[in-house]
Amino acid sequence: MSRGDMAKPLLGHQSMEGDSSPTPPAGRTVGVLGSGDFARSLAIRLVCSGFKVVVGSRNPKRKVSLFPAAAEVTFQAEAVKKADVIFVAIFREHYSTLCDLADVLAGKILVDVSNNTEINHHKESNAEYLASLFPACTVVKGFNVVSAWTLQSGARDGNKQVLICSNNQEAKRTIAEIAQVMGFTPVDMGCMSSAREIENIPLRLLPAWKIPIFLALGLFLCFFTYNLIRQVIHPYIREQKNKLYKIPIEVVNTTLPCVSYVMLSLVYLPGVLAACSQLYYGTKYRCFPDWLDQWLLHRKQIGLLSFFCAALHAVYSLCLPMRRSHRYLLIETAVKQAVEKKMTIWVEEEVWRMEIYISVGIIALGLLSLLAITSLPSIANSLNWREFSFIQSSLGFIALVISTLHTLTYGWSRAFDENQYKFYLPPTYTLTLLVPCTVIIAKVIFSLPCIQHRLLRIRRGWEKGRYVKFVLPSTTGEFSSGETSSNV
Numbered sequence: 001m002s003r004g005d006m007a008k009p010l011l012g013h014q015s016m017e018g019d020s021s022p023t024p025p026a027g028r029t030v031g032v033l034g035s036g037d038f039a040r041s042l043a044i045r046l047v048c049s050g051f052k053v054v055v056g057s058r059n060p061k062r063k064v065s066l067f068p069a070a071a072e073v074t075f076q077a078e079a080v081k082k083a084d085v086i087f088v089a090i091f092r093e094h095y096s097t098l099c100d101l102a103d104v105l106a107g108k109i110l111v112d113v114s115n116n117t118e119i120n121h122h123k124e125s126n127a128e129y130l131a132s133l134f135p136a137c138t139v140v141k142g143f144n145v146v147s148a149w150t151l152q153s154g155a156r157d158g159n160k161q162v163l164i165c166s167n168n169q170e171a172k173r174t175i176a177e178i179a180q181v182m183g184f185t186p187v188d189m190g191c192m193s194s195a196r197e198i199e200n201i202p203l204r205l206l207p208a209w210k211i212p213i214f215l216a217l218g219l220f221l222c223f224f225t226y227n228l229i230r231q232v233i234h235p236y237i238r239e240q241k242n243k244l245y246k247i248p249i250e251v252v253n254t255t256l257p258c259v260s261y262v263m264l265s266l267v268y269l270p271g272v273l274a275a276c277s278q279l280y281y282g283t284k285y286r287c288f289p290d291w292l293d294q295w296l297l298h299r300k301q302i303g304l305l306s307f308f309c310a311a312l313h314a315v316y317s318l319c320l321p322m323r324r325s326h327r328y329l330l331i332e333t334a335v336k337q338a339v340e341k342k343m344t345i346w347v348e349e350e351v352w353r354m355e356i357y358i359s360v361g362i363i364a365l366g367l368l369s370l371l372a373i374t375s376l377p378s379i380a381n382s383l384n385w386r387e388f389s390f391i392q393s394s395l396g397f398i399a400l401v402i403s404t405l406h407t408l409t410y411g412w413s414r415a416f417d418e419n420q421y422k423f424y425l426p427p428t429y430t431l432t433l434l435v436p437c438t439v440i441i442a443k444v445i446f447s448l449p450c451i452q453h454r455l456l457r458i459r460r461g462w463e464k465g466r467y468v469k470f471v472l473p474s475t476t477g478e479f480s481s482g483e484t485s486s487n488v
Contacts, residue, residue, distance in 0.1 A: 029054060030178065031083030033076055033098070035063040038113065039089035041151035042143070043071045049182045054079045056086075080104045085174060087111045087143070092126045095133055106136035109171045112195075113143045119203050125195035127165075140166040140175045141195040145202055146184070160185045163201070165194040211294070212301035215266070216259060216309070223258040227251050227428055234422040245325050253316035258432045260309035261403055264368070265436035267303045268400060270295040272442040275455060282464025300375050303396075307372040310365055357409040364406050367399035397443060404436050 029052040032039050039055065044067075046053045053071040056079030057063045064073040072079075080086060080101055088098075088110050098105070112127040122129070127141035142164040162184045166172045176186035189198055206213070231251055235241040270292055277292075278284055288296070320326060337345060373379055374391045383391070411429045414420045420427050446452060 028052065028085075029083045031056060031079045031086035032089055033079065033086060034089030035066065036089060038148045038151070039087075040066055041148035042087055042089060042113070043067050045151040045182055047071055051178075051181075054082045056080060077101055077104060080108070083108070085109045085111065085178065087113055088130065089113050092116070092122075092129060095130055099133060102134055102136070105134055108137055109174060110134065110137045110139045111143065111175055112139060112141050115144050115199055115202050119200045120196070125192075125199050127195035127199075128192055131192065138166065138168045138171040139192070140164060140168070140171050141192065141198055142175050142179070142186075144199060162186050163189050163198045165189040165192055165198060167192045208298065209301050212298050212305050215302065216263060216305045219259045219262055220255060223255045223428060224251065226425070226431075227254045230422040230425060230428065249316060249319065249323060253313060253320070254428060256309045256313040256316065257407075258428055260306045260313060261407060261432050262435055263302050263306035263309065264400055264403060265439050267299045267306065268397065268439050268443070269435060270299065272439055272446075275446055276442075278458050279451070279455060282458065284458050284461070285463070304372055304375060307368045310368050314361075314365055353409055353412050357406065360402055360406040360409060364399055364402045367395055367402065371396055371399060400436055401440060404433070404440065407433060
């Protein structure tokens, strides 16, 4: 397959059971009923794509200036007569106003582009309701997931997919051809019963992000509370020192890397659990538990949130010297040094620790940036599976290892300093090491040849306890066949 062929969309005209080349727009007239923002944007896009557009409005003289000059704006009855494909760009509650046009609309394709204000607001979808009002028409649900901005600016500046469903295959094919000419990628969602789900899609607020966001917020609150006790409450109770000024910057900055580090490890932990399950049961055909399945599906979002927290940590760290409290403490340290007549406070070990700590942190952030960029659809689509897997799996694991080194150089020998245990609570970084180190150790164990070979066989279809055919060379040089249990 040539590179040009690979650049073509996989979901498109071929999924509509037809030829991959779209129908030329010349000579085809498309109608639009409605004069709102979406109707205007749709008319503009259709005109730019080479279609003849006729717009039906209840007050065409007042609305004609809103549409491009190439589009004909007339009364609804006249517009319906001139087109076989009509986009119904009006709200559901106004569908009944078209009932007077039922005879003229008979036999035409109606494209319902409407959305609801709430999920499952009605018992039936808008498209099904429209079909019930006009049984002599063929109704197609489509273009409702495309915004008016995307229609005006072109498919390159928005989502290219147009979800289409209908009970009529030929009607779906026609609308798919129009979508392709407009520069979009039609996706066949099946029969009209899918319209309800298609209409719910634009109403969902980040459905794939809810669990990762709640997870990140939960981790943030836990680590923030833990750091607050250690850095603010402990000095106040034990030494009567007011450290509340640390909350906005220092406590938050101590919390962010903890969340980022743990979230990064949570990206690779479900893969470890899945591998353990496959090794234990000796098959890849056993379904994972639902919670593990959902965890695997949310790894991308968890990883992006990990990068977000790491980026915030970098910004907060750069701002630390800008604080007024930092300047006061710096001056106070200088005054104490002058009073004590100390010429230098240089500590070689601390200098090296900080140099390594910052350097390793920059490398870790760079790798996280690469992981985040390649997870974007526009970048991921330009990579083949091996390249994508290498970046997300191999480089991702390297990022986890380097982040572990970053954490260890930060802690250095503090874990063995009893003064670091405030209220007998260990330093925060020691808690963050638990999950990442578990993942790293598990990955190292899985890389052992004996385990790696068995896991590879399972993922290629081998099953424990299943009898398979095998062929072995005999002592005479001929080949003999036999059967054996695959768990031998």
